[in-house]
Amino acid sequence: IVLEEDTSLPAATRIKLSNKTVELGDEAKKGARVKVYGRIHRLRVQKHATFITLKDGYGFLQCVLAAGPLTKTYDALTFAQETAIVVYGEMKKLPAGTNAPDSRELHVDYYKVIGAAPSDAEAITNKVSKDQDAWEAQMLDARHLVLRGENASAVMKLRQYVELAFIDTYREMEITKVSPPAMVQTQVEGGSTLFKYDYYGEEAYLTQSSQLYLETAIQSMGDVYCIEKSFRAEKSLTRRHLSEYTHIEGELDFITFDDLLSHIEELICSVVDKVLANPTAAGYIKLLNPGFEKPSRPFMRMKYGDAIEWLGKQDPPILNEEGNLHVFGDDIAEAAERKMTDQIGRPILLTHFPTEIKAFYMQKDPSDPRVTESVDVLMPGVGEIVGGSMRMWDHTELIEAYKKNDIPHEPYFWYTDARKYGTSPHGGYGLGLERFLAWMAGQHSVRTCCMYPRFMGRCKP
Numbered sequence: 368i369v370l371e372e373d374t375s376l377p378a379a380t381r382i383k384l385s386n387k388t389v390e391l392g393d394e395a396k397k398g399a400r401v402k403v404y405g406r407i408h409r410l411r412v413q414k415h416a417t418f419i420t421l422k423d424g425y426g427f428l429q430c431v432l433a434a435g436p437l438t439k440t441y442d443a444l445t446f447a448q449e450t451a452i453v454v455y456g457e458m459k460k461l462p463a464g465t466n467a468p469d470s471r472e473l474h475v476d477y478y479k480v481i482g483a484a485p486s487d488a489e490a491i492t493n494k495v496s497k498d499q500d501a502w503e504a505q506m507l508d509a510r511h512l513v514l515r516g517e518n519a520s521a522v523m524k525l526r527q528y529v530e531l532a533f534i535d536t537y538r539e540m541e542i543t544k545v546s547p548p549a550m551v552q553t554q555v556e557g558g559s560t561l562f563k564y565d566y567y568g569e570e571a572y573l574t575q576s577s578q579l580y581l582e583t584a585i586q587s588m589g590d591v592y593c594i595e596k597s598f599r600a601e602k603s604l605t606r607r608h609l610s611e612y613t614h615i616e617g618e619l620d621f622i623t624f625d626d627l628l629s630h631i632e633e634l635i636c637s638v639v640d641k642v643l644a645n646p647t648a649a650g651y652i653k654l655l656n657p658g659f660e661k662p663s664r665p666f667m668r669m670k671y672g673d674a675i676e677w678l679g680k681q682d683p684p685i686l687n688e689e690g691n692l693h694v695f696g697d698d699i700a701e702a703a704e705r706k707m708t709d710q711i712g713r714p715i716l717l718t719h720f721p722t723e724i725k726a727f728y729m730q731k732d733p734s735d736p737r738v739t740e741s742v743d744v745l746m747p748g749v750g751e752i753v754g755g756s757m758r759m760w761d762h763t764e765l766i767e768a769y770k771k772n773d774i775p776h777e778p779y780f781w782y783t784d785a786r787k788y789g790t791s792p793h794g795g796y797g798l799g800l801e802r803f804l805a806w807m808a809g810q811h812s813v814r815t816c817c818m819y820p821r822f823m824g825r826c827k828p
C-alpha cells in the first residue's frame with residue numbers, strides 16, 4: 368500500500384508540540400489539521416489502532432492511526448522506536464478516562480517516514496546489567512542515545528532554565544557578564560588538579576576557575592560574573608567530581624564578608640524562585656524530583672570550628688578519613704560533609720575555614736587570623752555546591768602568601784597589580800552548575816547533569 372494525502376482535507380499547519388493554542392476537535396466541532404515532525408518515542412499496536420507517542424523535542428503527543436490503510440504500509444509494519452516521521456491529522460480533545468502525555472491527541476490521516484530506525488527495538492538498550500559499574504559504563508558509552516530518553520533530556524532542558532534563571536537574577540542585580548579565557552598560565556585551586564598542555568612551546572593550563580580574572584574586571588565593570596567551563600584533573604571517581612564542569616562565578620567589589628554571604632543566599636533563592644515560577648521548568652522538576660521544596664530562609668550559618676565540634680558530638684561521632692575524631696585543621700572530607708548535610712537537612716553556609724586548608728588568596732578573619740573569611744554552601748543530598756571567600760587585598764600580604772604556598776609570583780603580575788592600583792575589599796564565589804542541578808533535579812550524580820560528562824577515564828563520546 369502506498370499512502371496518498373487526501374487533498375480534499377484542509378491544508379495542515381506545521382506546529383511544534385509546545386504550541387498549546389491549537390483548536391481541539393470534539394463531538395461538536397472539527398479540530399485544526401496540523402502536521403508535526405518528530406520521532407517515535409513509544410509504539411503500541413492494537414487490533415483497532417496503532418498508537419504512537421511522538422516526541423519532537425518540545426513535548427510528547429499521542430497519535431492514533433486507525434487500523435486500515437494507515438497501518439498496513441511497509442513503513443507502518445516496520446515502525447520502530449526513534450523512527451523520524453511527519454504526521455498529519457486532526458487534533459482532538461483526549462477522550463475522558465484515557466491516559467496520554469497531553470490533554471489532546473492527533474487523529475492521523477497521513478504520514479511520511481523521514482528516517483527509519485532499525486525495528487530491532489533494542490537499539491536503545493534497556494538491557495540491565497547486574498553489575499552496577501558495567502551498567503553505568505554502558506549507559507555512558509550510549510550517552511548519545513540515552514539523551515533521547517525522557518528523563519535524560521528533561522535534566523538537560525531543566526539545566527537551560529536554571530542557567531537562564533542565573534542570568535536573569537544577575538541582570539536584576541546589575542551584575543555584568545564577562546568572559547575570561549580558558550587557556551591560562553596560572554593556577555587558582557592548587558597544582559594537583561591542573562590540566563597541563565603545550566602552548567606553542569610554553570607550559571599552559573586549562574583554567575580551574577575564572578576568579579583571578581574576574582578580580583581584574585571589577586575596577587571598571589563593577590560587580591561581574593561569568594558562566595564558563597572550569598577544568599580539574601580530579602584523580603578520584605566520586606559522584607560529584609567532573610574533569611570539566613560549568614562554573615558560575617561572581618565577584619563583588621567594596622563588600623564585607625557578611626554582604627558576600629547574604630548575596631549568595633539571595634542568588635540561590637532567586638534562582639529557585641525563577642525556576643519554579645516557570646511552568647515548563649517546574650514541570651521538569653515535578654517529573655525528576657517531585658519532593659523538591661524551596662529552601663527556607665535564612666540559611667543556617669555555621670563556623671568551621673563549630674562544625675568540627677558538631678561532628679564529634681554525634682552519636683556515633685562522624686569521623687575523619689583516618690577513622691579518628693575530627694580536630695581543628697582537618698579537611699571535612701566528602702563523606703563526613705554529606706552525613707552532616709543530610710542530618711541537618713537544610714542548606715548550610717559553612718564559614719571560617721582554617722588558613723592552612725584553603726587557597727592562597729583568601730582574606731584572613733581580622734578577629735581570628737587562624738581562619739579565613741571563606742564559605743562553602745552545603746546542600747542536602749549533594750554537599751558543597753558553592754565555594755567562596757573574601758580576597759586578600761593587601762599587596763604585601765599577597766606577596767607573602769605566594770611565598771608561603773610555594774607559588775612563583777611572576778606569572779601573577781597582573782593579579783598582583785590589582786593590589787597596587789586602587790585595591791579594595793572584595794570577594795566572590797564559584798558555584799558548580801552540575802551540582803546545583805543535581806540538587807534541584809534530585810540526581811544521584813553530577814554525571815547525569817551534563818550532556819557528555821568528563822571524568823577520570825572518560826572523554827567520549
Ligand code: 4AD
Nearest residue numbers: 576578599608609612616752753754795796797799
Ligand atoms: O571551591 P572551588 O574550588 O572554588 C573555586 O574555584 C573558587 N576559585 C571560585 C571563586 O571563588 N570564584 O569550586 C567552586 C565550586 C564548588 O563548590 C563546586 O560546586 C564546583 O565549583 N566544583 C566542581 N564541580 C564539579 N566537579 C568538580 N571537579 C568541581 N570542583 C569544584
